[in-house]
Amino acid sequence: MATITVPTVVPSPAEDADQLHKAFAGWGTNEDLIISILAHRNAVQRRSIRQAYANGFGEDLLKDLDKELTSDFERCVLLWTLDPSERDAYLAYEATKMFTSSNWILMEIVCTRSSLELFAIRQAYHARYKKSLEEDVAAHIVGDFRKLLVPLVSSFRYEGPEVNTTLARSEAKILHEKILEKAYNHEEFIRIITTRSKAQLSATLNHYNDEFGQPINKDLKADPNDEYLKLVRATIKCLTAPEKHFEKVLRHAIVKLGTDEWALTRVVVTRSEVDMVRIKEQFHKRNSKPLDRAIASDTSGDYRKMLLALLGDEDA
Amino acid sequence: MATITVPTVVPSPAEDADQLHKAFAGWGTNEDLIISILAHRNAVQRRSIRQAYANGFGEDLLKDLDKELTSDFERCVLLWTLDPSERDAYLAYEATKMFTSSNWILMEIVCTRSSLELFAIRQAYHARYKKSLEEDVAAHIVGDFRKLLVPLVSSFRYEGPEVNTTLARSEAKILHEKILEKAYNHEEFIRIITTRSKAQLSATLNHYNDEFGQPINKDLKADPNDEYLKLVRATIKCLTAPEKHFEKVLRHAIVKLGTDEWALTRVVVTRSEVDMVRIKEQFHKRNSKPLDRAIASDTSGDYRKMLLALLGDEDA
Structure with a gap:
């Protein structure tokens, strides 16, 4: 929508x-x-x-x-004008470079696009940067972040609705065991999150919730400031309820002292042709005010006009 | 050819x-x-x-x-008649199943096909098996083999001719260090082999040979019977000189007591539309007899006729 x-x-x-x-x-x-x-x-x-x-x-x-x-308006118009796969390849490339590196943006791009869209991004990355996305991610990122991100950027998830309930049960149990052991970077933990279809993963996480008493993301808050755990929680959110992830990114971009224009631009530009209707609903529900109004009061000039046009509301 | x-x-x-x-x-x-x-x-x-x-x-x-x-003739004709990507998806699927599992075949398929061919295989796998190739590989294979195979089957290597010489030098050094430490399953070792373009990897291995006195595969023979090291050596061969890999598979399939018809069929069927001319040259050079003749004396009936037809020689 x-x-x-x-x-x-x-x-x-x-x-x-x-x-x-x-x-x-x-x-x-x-x-x-x-x-x-x-x-x-x-x-x-x-x-x-x-x-x-x-x-x-x-x-x-x-x-x-x-x-x-110039400035934020320029970035917004340029990103918008790019083909979606070229744009995502560009954002991913920025996210692997030293001064603009962001595990968060990389994860968001590869987890919220469809499997074929992700493949188109990888093709655009070859064409523009003369190397592969996973090559850059693997070369520039280290440790647990690499363990999670390389399979995420390389994945080609099955997208059918089929769910294997026995598997969902057994893998919910594996996830729970690894969380009890605080082995959040364990191969099996990462395997389940990075390779299963979104439908299968959702079934597994529903079983987790039913069986172990609370959503997995609650259990992944052992140390709320651990950057790796934050990324794992966001990954799970992007894979199972992307509108909640984007609502949160927008909320932080607008509500904080000062505005994070890069995040704001990224979300508006990449989602207004996809699922922005749902993100707006989510934002309104969570913040008790419409997204357009929140953005209008936090931005100005041509940049504001452009964002509001993309949100389908030019007189906000 | x-x-x-x-x-x-x-x-x-x-x-x-x-x-x-x-x-x-x-x-x-x-x-x-x-x-x-x-x-x-x-x-x-x-x-x-x-x-x-x-x-x-x-x-x-x-x-x-x-x-x-029936029998070997049947398997040969059926595999041949399948679309190449469907056929490879089928061979890969067999290779992840319990009784026909083979890390070797999985590796061969994903390392000797082009990046776009590998992607077509992953699409065919979705269509036929309602899950992803990397999902099955990650779920059925464990330990060091999984560490190597999951990135291999998920890769989308850049295929341009560009080579970064500085990078080739520094990564040759990393490979050498890991070999000295016998850390053959080290993340960095696996990263270099699984993500770099074939051109870049070849440059790195040439530097390795120049700098450290012998080809890397010689240094990877510390324990000639270690199955994981065997797979690593074969991976390197498939990525840099596939005709040598296929020559060896054919040699073992024919020369051993009894014939390994599955391997023979697989190589003839998958390569005769691709690079069989080069494999035949390599076989002749290494075994001092033509491949057609070797196959003719080791097989019989319709199966032999079919194989020889695919090799371009029906009167051998």
């Missing part, structure tokens, strides 16, 4: 490219025009506009946007 | 399907006719024949072949 809105009659990609070219012309840039076009086109349409722009003006639309825009 | 021969003028898939149907009709089966058709069609043509057979007779060609043929 996407939040972006696309007009019933969409101009041709050549017309859109032409309008964008005009928005860059002369003194100053027409940001409103850019938003009115790009924020209201889906991924396939944006790809066609980039193609038409290259054909018509011999330039890369992304490079021209980069020249004309 | 394939060894199979396809006629210049190929009958339509419907005609081929019709001929095959005739080969099954009445008393007995016309094995020669089956070989003359199927052994001389490439993967795309065989897929079209299966489709035409299903359309024309409402039956699965594979099921009818299964009813009509």
Whole structure:
């Protein structure tokens, strides 16, 4: 359930490219025009506009946007204009680099995309960075984080609805044993989380809850500040209830003193064509106010306009 | 360099399907006719024949072949008729099952196919077995073998020719250190072998040879009977010189007392559309006799005819 809105009659990609070219012309840039076009086109349409722009003006639309825009608005428009798999490959690449490294973002990207989407990201990563995603993750991350993240980024989970109840029972027991032993980095613990289908894993965690009295994430809070355990809990959330994960990321991005624009941009850009309706519901429920309003009061200018357009609400 | 021969003028898939149907009709089966058709069609043509057979007779060609043929000839024709990715998925599945389990075959399949071929195998595995390949490998294999095989089956290696020489030097050093420490299952050792591109890994192993005086596989023979070390050596061979691996498998399959028909069939069927010309050269060089002749003197009947047809030599 996407939040972006696309007009019933969409101009041709050549017309859109032409309008964008005009928005860059002369003194100053027409940001409103850019938003009115790009924020209201889906991924396939944006790809066609980039193609038409290259054909018509011999330039890369992304490079021209980069020249004309600045700051958070720039990052938001650029990320949005990228093809989803290219965008995710780029975010993953940033997340493996020294100064922007983030186990959290890596995990989020690979756990909340479909298996085929993840594969498209790995292909885009080859094409752009001339190496593989798992190669970079394995080379730049160490210890328990590596043990968890390498199989996560390499996975191609089965996506059918089939559930094996006997297996769910036995693997719930394994998870519980490992938690009792505080062996959170144990091979078997990691195997279950990184290879089972989302349907099977959910069944296992339901059995866990039934059998051992509380959700597994409660039991994984032994040391609430342990960074590895935090990542394990977030992984489980991303795999079984992604809207709760994204709600939390948004909440922290907005509610903290100062705004975490990178996180805010990342979530809005990557989810508004996917499941933003559900994330908005979750946010409203958890924070007793609509997401649009929260974002509107925490941001300003073209950046705010762009975010709200992606959220399907331009007059908030 | 394939060894199979396809006629210049190929009958339509419907005609081929019709001929095959005739080969099954009445008393007995016309094995020669089956070989003359199927052994001389490439993967795309065989897929079209299966489709035409299903359309024309409402039956699965594979099921009818299964009813009509027996023993090694049957297995050879069935495996050959399958789509390469379906066939590899099937071989991998057999290799994870209790009574036919084989770390060796799993490794061979995932290390000697291209990255996109391996991905197609993982898709075929989902479709057929309703779970993922890495899920089965991780669940059925334990210890050091699992540490090596799970990343191998999950890999999507970069396939470009780029080589980073600095990296090759530093990783050759890491491999050497781990070997000195006899830490053959060390995370870093496994990371290098399982994630680097084949071009990069070859450069690293060349540096190893230059710097430390002998090929890495010599240093990995500390205990020649250690099964894990054997698998590591074979992995390195499959990744850097697959024709040598396949030559050895064929040599052992033929030369031993009795013939290992499963291994013989597997190599001939999976390689005769890929690199069998090179494997034949390697075999001749290493054994001072042509592969066709060696196979002809070790097999008989329709099975022999089929194998020789796939090797491009029907009168050996």
